[in-house]
Every structure is written in structure tokens, then in C-alpha cells.
Amino acid sequence: MKTLKSLAIRLAACVVLALPMAAWAQTAPPCRADRLALNTDDGQGRFNGMSQSGMVLTVTNRGDDVCSLSARPILKFRDRDRKPLPITARAQPGMRPGPVLLPIVVKPHASVSSEIRWVSGNVYENGQCVSAAYVTLILDKGSIAAAMQGHFCGPSPGKPSYRASTFTP
Known part of the structure; x- marks a missing residue:
């Protein structure tokens, strides 16, 4: 019984400690495009191999206030x-x-x-490939773009695609 009570207290403490961060995320206004910088980095080839490629997409808040972004980037090429x-x-x-x-x-x-990350080699029967020179990060209000180099392939019918991790500090 004592262990169950101790566990309940610890769980309640975790919830109470997590609430301020969740509240902060909900109160931070969306990031404005004019206060952000977008950069791409190919990771010196760390994503390349077995018909795969990728990049690191970095967003920097150049403003003096906190702001919020979607947890996972929404991109256009x-x-x-x-x-x-x-x-x-x-x-x-x-x-x-x-x-x-x-x-x-x-x-x-x-x-x-x-x-x-994306498939960079035409490994699909009747596949289709396109080469991207720019990536655009879609924001709540507006967008920002950066130069990049990427060869994206996908099945036909269908479209080339990418997979993005959530943003991390």
C-alpha cells in the first residue's frame, strides 16, 4: 500500500512539473518568417548510401522572443x-x-x-525522380526557404516522398 501511495505521489509530481512546459508551448506565439533563418546541411554524406540521402534542416529564431513551430516540419520543394x-x-x-x-x-x-530523409536512387520499376534545389518550410503564417541539393525518387504511380523527424534543440 505504501508503494502504491508513493507511486501516486511521484506520478502527480511529474504531471505538475510537466504542465508549465505544456502551457508555455501553448502560449508561445507562432514563429514569424521574418524572424527565422533556415539552413540545410548534407551532414557530410552521413545520410548517403543504398539509394538513400538526406539532410539536416535547421531553423534559428533570430528574434528576441520565444515562438513556436509545428513539432514536425511541413516542407515543399x-x-x-x-x-x-x-x-x-x-x-x-x-x-x-x-x-x-x-x-x-x-x-x-x-x-x-x-x-x-528520402530515396535518392531510382530503385522502383517505372519510378520517377526529380531534383530539388530549394526547400520551403511552411509556417502558420508564411514560409521561409533555403537552397539545397537533393535527388528524390518514388514509385509510379505515386510521387517521390521524404520523411522528417520532429524538431529537436
């Missing part, structure tokens, strides 16, 4: 002529429709990153 490409986000394994992910809070002058 464009070719070198800035024409939209038919590249879609792949559902995360085991997440259909998946848990609700709270927005992530980005402190002033801090950065968060996400790993973006």
Missing part, C-alpha cells in the same frame, strides 16, 4: 527554376493518424533541427 515539385511527406511508421504533437518552443537566438 522546388527545382532550380523555382517550380514546385511533386514531393510528399511520408507518414511516420506506426503513426496513422498518430499522436498529437505539441508545437515546439524555440527560445530567442536558439536553433532546432530535423533530419530529412
Whole structure:
């Protein structure tokens, strides 16, 4: 009985301690595009191999106030002529429709990153491939873009796709 009471007290303490962070995330306004910087990094080839590729996408809050981003980046890709490409986000394994992910809070002058991965080799029968030169991060209000290099392949019918991790500090 004493162990059960102790466990209940610990659980209640965890909930009480977690509430301020959840409340902070809900009260931080959405990040504004004019106060963010977006960078891409190929990880010096760490994503490349077996027809796979990827990059690290880093968002920096250049403002003096906290703001919030979607926990997982929503991306659009464009070719070198800035024409939209038919590249879609792949559902995360085991997440259909998946848990609700709270927005992530980005402190002033801090950065968060996400790993973006995709199939880069035409390993599909009758597959289709496109080359991206720009990536755009879609925000609640507006968007920001950065240069990149990526060759995305997917099955036909269908579209090339990518998988993105949640943002982490």
C-alpha cells in the first residue's frame, strides 16, 4: 500500500512539473518568417548510401522572443527554376493518424533541427525522380526557404516522398 501511495505521489509530481512546459508551448506565439533563418546541411554524406540521402534542416529564431513551430516540419520543394515539385511527406511508421504533437518552443537566438530523409536512387520499376534545389518550410503564417541539393525518387504511380523527424534543440 505504501508503494502504491508513493507511486501516486511521484506520478502527480511529474504531471505538475510537466504542465508549465505544456502551457508555455501553448502560449508561445507562432514563429514569424521574418524572424527565422533556415539552413540545410548534407551532414557530410552521413545520410548517403543504398539509394538513400538526406539532410539536416535547421531553423534559428533570430528574434528576441520565444515562438513556436509545428513539432514536425511541413516542407515543399522546388527545382532550380523555382517550380514546385511533386514531393510528399511520408507518414511516420506506426503513426496513422498518430499522436498529437505539441508545437515546439524555440527560445530567442536558439536553433532546432530535423533530419530529412528520402530515396535518392531510382530503385522502383517505372519510378520517377526529380531534383530539388530549394526547400520551403511552411509556417502558420508564411514560409521561409533555403537552397539545397537533393535527388528524390518514388514509385509510379505515386510521387517521390521524404520523411522528417520532429524538431529537436
